[in-house]
Every structure is written in C-alpha cells, then in structure tokens.
Amino acid sequence: ASITGQTISKTNCPYCGVGCGIEATVENNKVIAVKGNVEHPANLGRLCVKGSSLHETQGLQNRILHPRVKGKNVSWDKATSTIADHFKATIAQYGPDSVAFYLSGQLLTEDYYVANKLMKGFIGSGNVDTNSRLCMASATAAHKRAFGEDVVAGCYDDLSSAEAIFIIGANPAYAHPIVYQRMIKAREENPARKIVVIDPRRTASAKDADLHLAIKPGSDAYFYNGLLIYLAEQGKLDKDYIAKHCHGFEQALETAKSQFSDISDVAIACDIELSLLLESYQIFAETDKVVTFFSQGINQSSSGVDKANAIINCHLATGKIGREGAGAFSITGQPNAMGGREVGGLSTQLAAHLHFENSNEIDLVKRFWQAPNIATKPGLKAVDMFDEVNSGKIKAIWIMATNPVVSMPNANLVKRALEKCPMVVVSECYENTDTINYADVVLPASTWGEKQGSVTNSDRTISVHQSMIKAPGEAKNDWQIITDVAHKLGFKDAFNYQHAVDIFREHAALSGFENSHPLAEKKAEKDIYRVFDISALANISQSDYENFIPTKWPINVANPNGVQRIFTDGVFATKNQKANFIPIIAQLPKILPDKTQVVMNSGRIRDQWHTMSRTGRVAKLMTHSDEPYIAVNPDDAQRFQLADKQLAVLSNLSADYIGRVNITNEQRTGEIFVPIHWNDNFSASARVSALVNPITDELCGQPELKHSPVRIKPF
Numbered sequence: 114a115s116i117t118g119q120t121i122s123k124t125n126c127p128y129c130g131v132g133c134g135i136e137a138t139v140e141n142n143k144v145i146a147v148k149g150n151v152e153h154p155a156n157l158g159r160l161c162v163k164g165s166s167l168h169e170t171q172g173l174q175n176r177i178l179h180p181r182v183k184g185k186n187v188s189w190d191k192a193t194s195t196i197a198d199h200f201k202a203t204i205a206q207y208g209p210d211s212v213a214f215y216l217s218g219q220l221l222t223e224d225y226y227v228a229n230k231l232m233k234g235f236i237g238s239g240n241v242d243t244n245s246r247l248c249m250a251s252a253t254a255a256h257k258r259a260f261g262e263d264v265v266a267g268c269y270d271d272l273s274s275a276e277a278i279f280i281i282g283a284n285p286a287y288a289h290p291i292v293y294q295r296m297i298k299a300r301e302e303n304p305a306r307k308i309v310v311i312d313p314r315r316t317a318s319a320k321d322a323d324l325h326l327a328i329k330p331g332s333d334a335y336f337y338n339g340l341l342i343y344l345a346e347q348g349k350l351d352k353d354y355i356a357k358h359c360h361g362f363e364q365a366l367e368t369a370k371s372q373f374s375d376i377s378d379v380a381i382a383c384d385i386e387l388s389l390l391l392e393s394y395q396i397f398a399e400t401d402k403v404v405t406f407f408s409q410g411i412n413q414s415s416s417g418v419d420k421a422n423a424i425i426n427c428h429l430a431t432g433k434i435g436r437e438g439a440g441a442f443s444i445t446g447q448p449n450a451m452g453g454r455e456v457g458g459l460s461t462q463l464a465a466h467l468h469f470e471n472s473n474e475i476d477l478v479k480r481f482w483q484a485p486n487i488a489t490k491p492g493l494k495a496v497d498m499f500d501e502v503n504s505g506k507i508k509a510i511w512i513m514a515t516n517p518v519v520s521m522p523n524a525n526l527v528k529r530a531l532e533k534c535p536m537v538v539v540s541e542c543y544e545n546t547d548t549i550n551y552a553d554v555v556l557p558a559s560t561w562g563e564k565q566g567s568v569t570n571s572d573r574t575i576s577v578h579q580s581m582i583k584a585p586g587e588a589k590n591d592w593q594i595i596t597d598v599a600h601k602l603g604f605k606d607a608f609n610y611q612h613a614v615d616i617f618r619e620h621a622a623l624s625g626f627e628n629s630h631p632l633a634e635k636k637a638e639k640d641i642y643r644v645f646d647i648s649a650l651a652n653i654s655q656s657d658y659e660n661f662i663p664t665k666w667p668i669n670v671a672n673p674n675g676v677q678r679i680f681t682d683g684v685f686a687t688k689n690q691k692a693n694f695i696p697i698i699a700q701l702p703k704i705l706p707d708k709t710q711v712v713m714n715s716g717r718i719r720d721q722w723h724t725m726s727r728t729g730r731v732a733k734l735m736t737h738s739d740e741p742y743i744a745v746n747p748d749d750a751q752r753f754q755l756a757d758k759q760l761a762v763l764s765n766l767s768a769d770y771i772g773r774v775n776i777t778n779e780q781r782t783g784e785i786f787v788p789i790h791w792n793d794n795f796s797a798s799a800r801v802s803a804l805v806n807p808i809t810d811e812l813c814g815q816p817e818l819k820h821s822p823v824r825i826k827p828f
C-alpha cells in the first residue's frame with residue numbers, strides 16, 4: 114500500500130480473447146482506475162474502450178449477494194446440501210448421465226479444472242460442456258485433425274511481422290481491438306504490408322483493408338480450396354515442406370479440384386469478381402510471411418471444422434506456418450476459451466489435451482486423479498445437452514457464468530427445457546440475466562477484481578487475474594463453490610483445495626504426467642506426448658503465482674520461459690509427427706433462405722460484451738449503439754417496405770426480434786446483420802439466438818449462428 118492507501122495490482126481484462134494486461138489502482142476496497150500494463154505481451158500497455166471502463170462496472174447494483182433456494186435466501190450450507198442431495202439422488206436413480214454442467218469461457222482455469230474433474234472423474238459422466246462450444250469448437254477440432262492437438266502455433270507478434278494478413282470471418286476492429294491496432298500500426302510503419310478482409314459485410318475492419326472481398330456467406334471453404342488449386346497451378350507450393358513435414362497433400366488437392374473446372378468457378382461459388390479473387394490469391398502466393406486470422410465467421414458454421422482445415426491446408430502447402438509472421442491464427446471470442454480447453458472444458462475432451470478416443474489416455478487421467486468413476490466416453494455437446502434437458506433425460510443441470518436462455522440457438526427451447534427441469538442450479542454474479550429466472554438454486558459468484566486465478570489468451574499466454582477487492586455479501590469463487598459441493602458428494606480428499614494455486618499446481622502436474630516429446634532422449638514407453646505441458650509450474654510458490662509473469666505455454670523443463678512459436682521444427686503432435694492435409698468438400702450453410710426470407714448474420718458491436726450484464730452498466734459504452742438494430746441493404750429495404758430508423762420485426766422458430774432499421778450499403782442484398790448483445794432485460798424481443806436454427810457441425814457440435822434465414826417486416 115502506498116502513502117495514499119492506494120495499491121496497484123497487475124491483472125487482466127476479462128472481456129475478450131486478446132487477454133490484455135491491466136494495472137489496476139485500488140483504494141478502499143474499490144478499483145478506482147485501470148490502465149494497460151506495458152509489460153504484458155498481449156497489449157504492451159494499450160486498452161480498448163471496454164477494458165478501460167472496467168472500473169466503472171463495479172458496484173452493488175444487481176449483484177447477487179446470498180445463496181437462494183426456490184427464491185428464498187439460505188445459508189451456503191443449505192444451498193450446497195440441496196445441490197448435493199439432489200444430484201446424488203438423481204445419479205442413484207438414473208445414472209451419472211442424467212446430470213450435467215454447462216460452463217463458460219468466462220470462468221478461470223481453476224474453476225474449469227475442478228468442475229471438469231468432479232464431473233468426469235468422480236460423478237462419472239462426460240456431461241461437462243461450455244459456451245466455448247458456440248465459439249471455438251470448430252477451430253479446436255480442426256487443429257486436432259491437422260496437427261494432432263488443439264494448438265495455435267503462432268503468437269500476436271506474428272501480426273506485427275506478417276507481410277500480409279488475411280482476416281476471414283472476423284471483425285477485429287470491433288471484437289478484438291488491441292490486436293487489430295497492432296495490424297494497423299504495422300502497416301502504417303510499412304505500407305507495403307497488405308490487409309485483405311474476406312467478409313460478406315463491409316465491416317469496420319473491411320473499410321481499413323487494402324482489399325475487401327464481400328463473399329457469399331458461408332463460402333469460405335470454396336475460397337481457400339480455390340486458393341490451394343491456384344497455389345498448385347502457379348507453382349507456389351513449398352514442395353520440400355510438404356514432403357518433409359506433411360501427409361495427404363495430393364488427396365486434399367484432388368478433392369479441392371473435384372468441385373471446380375477452373376478458378377473462375379471459385380469466383381462464381383463465392384459470388385465475387387474473378388479479378389478480386391485473383392488479386393487476393395496473388396497476394397497470398399507472392400508474399401513470404403502471411404497470417405490468416407480467423408474467428409466466429411469461420412467457426413459458427415455447420416461446416417466450420419472443414420473451413421478451418423481448408424485455411425490450414427493452404428498454410429501447410431506453402432510452409433507459411435511455424436515461423437515468424439506466418440500461420441493460421443484462430444482468435445477466441447472469450448477471455449479463457451483456451452484455458453478451458455486445456456483442462457477439458459468441452460464434453461468431447463479429457464483434461465490436459467487428452468481424449469476419450471484412446472483408452473490409455475483415459476487411464477492416464479484416471480490414475481493421476483485416482484478417480485473412482487472416470488467417464489469413458491464423451492458427454493453431450495451444448496445443443497444436444499439442452500435437447501436432453503428438454504426431453505427429460507437430463508434431470509439436473511448446473512449452469513455457471515453464462516446465460517444460455519439468451520445465447521443458445523433456438524433459445525426458446527432452452528427456456529422451456531429449463532422451466533421443466535427438476536433441478537436448475539445457476540452460479541452468477543448479476544440478477545439481470547434471463548437464465549436466472551429458471552433457477553431452483555441461485556449461487557452468488559465473485560467476479561473480476563474479486564477472484565484470483567489463471568487464464569490463457571488466444572496466443573497461449575497464461576496470465577493470473579488478481580483478487581484486489583473483497584467480494585460483496587456472501588459471494589464466493591466458483592472453484593470454492595464446486596469444491597464445497599464435491600465435499601458433500603463424498604469426495605473430500607480429492608478436492609482438498611485451500612487456494613487457487615493448489616488447483617493450478619495440480620493442473621500443471623497433470624499436464625506433464627507421463628508426457629515427453631517424441632524426440633526426447635529419455636522417454637518412457639507409456640508416455641503420451643502433448644504439446645500442452647506446463648509442468649515447470651507444478652511446484653510454483655504462492656508468491657510466484659500471485660506475481661506471475663505472463664508466459665506462453667509450453668512451460669516445461671526444456672522451455673522454462675515458455676515458447677513463442679510451436680512446430681518451428683516441423684514436428685507435429687500426430688503419431689507420425691507430420692501435419693495432416695484434410696481433403697475438404699466445401700459446403701454452403703445447411704438451411705438456405707426461401708424467397709420470402711433474408712439471411713440473418715449476428716455478431717458483436719464495438720463497445721458491448723456478451724449479454725451486457727457488465728458493459729450495459731456504463732453509460733458511455735451505450736453511446737456508440739444504444740438499442741437493438743437491423744442492418745439492411747437498400748434493395749431489401751425497398752423490397753420489404755422498410756424505412757430507415759423505423760422498427761422492424763424478424764421472425765423464425767415462432768420467435769421475434771424487434772430492432773431499428775439501419776439502411777446501409779455495408780450489407781449485401783438478401784443479408785441482414787443484428788447485434789447479439791441485447792436480451793429481454795434490456796429490450797423486449799431482442800434475443801437474436803431465439804431465431805437461430807439449432808443446426809450444428811457434425812464434427813464438433815458448433816451451431817450455425819452466422820446464417821439464419823428469417824422473415825422481416827415493418828413492426
């Protein structure tokens with residue numbers, strides 16, 4: 114503490130996958146100011162408007178202060194006993210798959226770790242899924258197919274050193290502002306650098322681009338398959354890299370060719386001018402250092418895994434990967450989507466990048482945890498999970514730090530499902546979330562500034578959030594709440610954690626357990642190699658944890674200070690150590706509009722976060738856009754008799770969305786855009802996801818949130 118009574122803490126922004134470092138000034142149990150941490154590698158001192166307003170989001174307004182059962186305040190003991198008794202009785206009668214946890218990329222890694230351990234190791238079900246399923250599942254599955262493991266090979270510094278950046282399915286100017294500023298700054302310093310944006314909308318990022326290709330929604334894999342063909346035809350392949358480090362190139366190329374007779378077919382499939390297509394292909398082919406930066410426009414698709422692999426195929430084919438300024442870079446939406454994946458937050462994974470497909474991997478986790486009842490098969494993915502709540506097969510669900518009544522596709526089904534579910538537990542910080550209305554048990558959780566624990570951002574940098582102020586009322590950390598329930602379920606010894614660092618150490622130890630590099634000199638026969646290895650932190654002291662210097666994994670004996678880039682040696686995490694080309698048949702979205710419909714795209718706006726439970730409290734963050742809107746092309750406005758600034762209603766799946774018409778040439782004809790943030794607490798009929806068909810990618814279960822045919826008419 115200083116002479117003024119103020120303290121400075123180094124912590125992180127909780128909003129997006131960039132994971133900016135923050136210096137927070139604390140006085141009288143209040144964060145009174147924030148600024149960017151110049152030492153944090155993600156932001157080097159910068160913050161966007163959301164991050165720099167963090168201290169203004171505090172206060173008791175709408176905070177949940179006490180546990181509640183059926184609407185009445187109760188003690189923690191009563192609340193956790195109610196949950197444990199109900200879960201125990203349900204499991205005894207219907208088996209472990211009759212219960213589920215639905216988690217969030219907002220949770221810290223330690224929270225995720227204990228929730229996953231309790232469900233998969235001790236209750237004995239794989240039914241732990243997360244809202245990261247709506248965000249990252251496609252990229253995760255694509256990484257595994259190509260590299261053998263869910264690994265982002267590059268880092269943010271590559272965005273500064275790339276000579277060309279292809280931004281596809283992302284609008285970082287709004288959704289990831291700090292990494293976007295890096296790209297723009299690098300181009301200012303060297304105007305020869307090119308930014309190519311491939312997006313049906315003329316977004317803020319597209320307006321800054323050297324080249325914008327407004328492709329047909331969903332045609333991304335056609336674009337990258339076409340690029341693969343172009344690279345081969347123009348003699349721009351890195352044949353040496355393909356031969357030494359990759360597998361399956363010929364088949365991937367032949368499959369891409371099977372859909373086109375020549376490149377002009379690609380332009381037709383993507384609905385763009387051939388000259389623009391060729392100009393972009395030429396930039397990729399002629400530039401040594403190229404990064405493809407992709408996000409939800411690729412992932413939130415019924416063929417998102419294939420789209421991501423089509424991108425990776427082109428980087429492998431040219432050796433533009435695993436080196437400075439080159440790679441396929443998947444950026445996460447949420448602050449800890451990657452940390453959640455590290456500990457098995459998705460129902461299809463075990464912890465520590467291990468998987469259900471291999472019985473040796475299940476056995477490894479079982480032995481490490483001394484788990485009495487390890488799950489042996491994947492659990493339900495998000496959309497299926499809520500379907501099974503609706504069908505009655507899942508009879509108890511615990512939802513933590515997320516708002517599925519707003520965010521899930523076909524969100525009115527989620528509402529109905531929770532209404533009839535015998536036990537809905539919701540861990541939350543704020544009262545004004547739609548999901549809380551369906552909770553039998555409400556648990557007050559601590560939030561940013563109050564809780565300590567680690568996160569991993571999109572470029573593998575692990576940072577530690579600090580507890581700087583006391584949580585209000587009886588709010589507790591999520592890991593503590595889960596641990597309390599685990600104790601009441603009879604698992605006291607395995608969940609004997611006093612502090613977040615105890616969990617972190619165990620997580621770090623598991624990552625290194627029977628794990629060694631395939632080329633390591635000392636290697637036990639049973640070792641199962643995973644790149645994700647932070648075993649050098651398995652004995653970290655509390656003080657080092659509290660003053661943790663942000664570091665990129667792996668962090669192990671060979672790399673005690675972390676690793677900037679992975680796969681630089683061309684050794685991948687597959688069995689044969691080669692990267693896999695994946696043959697891709699490009700596909701359009703599963704449900705196309707009929708003549709009476711338009712295609713609804715949805716996404717973030719600049720100053721809001723998720724369902725606004727935090728950013729909606731700051732007046733200045735509402736000034737950029739203060740109500741739900743519908744961006745409509747002038748042709749469609751005429752066709753549907755819509756005037757600028759009037760209200761219009763969208764409908765699908767017996768649900769409506771009401772927003773103000775914004776007529777703009779930024780939209781292609783037949784396509785509209787709506788922001789995702791508003792919900793029924795802020796504006797009637799503004800839950801966009803209620804209009805989204807529950808169509809998912811068969812390979813990963815991620816819903817097609819970017820492409821929903823809807824009807825539109827004046828309100």
Ligand code: SF4
Nearest residue numbers: 126128129133161164
């Ligand atoms: Fe926070 Fe993301 Fe903005 Fe950084 S870019 S300050 S992490 S919202």
